[in-house]
Amino acid sequence: MNLQNEVLDKRRLVRLKQIKEVLKLYLQKKNYRNTPERYMILEEIYLLDGHFNVDDLYLIMLNKKYHVSKATIYNTIEMFLDAGLIRRHQFGEKNNISTSYEKSYFDMQHDHLVIYKQGSDREIVEIIEFCDPRIQQIKTSIAEAFGVEIENHSLYLYAHRKNES
Amino acid sequence: MNLQNEVLDKRRLVRLKQIKEVLKLYLQKKNYRNTPERYMILEEIYLLDGHFNVDDLYLIMLNKKYHVSKATIYNTIEMFLDAGLIRRHQFGEKNNISTSYEKSYFDMQHDHLVIYKQGSDREIVEIIEFCDPRIQQIKTSIAEAFGVEIENHSLYLYAHRKNES
């Protein structure tokens, strides 16, 4: 068990190093500067599990040693999106639409099953990630049918738990 | 040609009458009041083709005889969503995410292919509606796999036109 955790921690560190390398190359290519803020924000995002929003990130970094302004976080997130280091999500369909993000570099593209609390159309109790190959088939068909190149997609399924009876 | 237009206009009028009946029944069931504003907004939405946002609707109604406040439009749209009379969309993925709506009563559920201007990740040039049966299959599989009831989904494909060369 301890050994397993050690292995996981080691892998996490290796990945942190890799992802910073990816950022470095991106900054180089774009002729942007290597600021410590950018690397700290990237590190924080890649230490996080699951989804986060700008405020989450801001507060987490406040509680640690490193203070970064929200303006910088917004700018940096925009850049990371462009770099493909993170993805943006809009969970919630009715209203209470909230923007969140997740790291994307090591993960495969996946979609989301959003489960609402019983009797509510707004309160989300769980978000499950899934991957179905048929979505790729759809993309291929539609790309061919309309003569376009599809770079990207977003699929959300909205559900409630089945009534146990 | 004239005859054809007349037929189309007649059909449109019949549908307007039908959809107002649907609203009336909904209001009855929910014990809400039959205000002229609600019927005017519904009529305006069902005369429109394609997608609209709150501001569009507000301005269109200003330019006609009927003035309705934005607060009322927001309230009413919330109600229409609940009634299933309209659907909400969030087009645009990177940023410039904008909320829009479309009538939904007579249309079948469909998905959207969002085409960006060449070289831009933000400027949308066209939104094509499509319908692929495989999405239904995915919903059925996922519902079964996770033991949930899927009420709804949203699928957007993001694309650029192919380079003609």
Next chain:
DNA sequence: TTCATTGCAAAGCGTTTGCAGTCAC
């Protein structure tokens, strides 16, 4: 030294809220 980047505070913008007046029932 230079200019991209940061941080702060102010501005923007779409949406919501509070409340007084209105009108459906």
Next chain:
DNA sequence: GTGACTGCAAACGCTTTGCAATGAA
């Protein structure tokens, strides 16, 4: 007559912007 609904203006929350100060190259 009563309370649901409307309209207005103010408030809200998230995001962007302007600008002076900083620090990477």
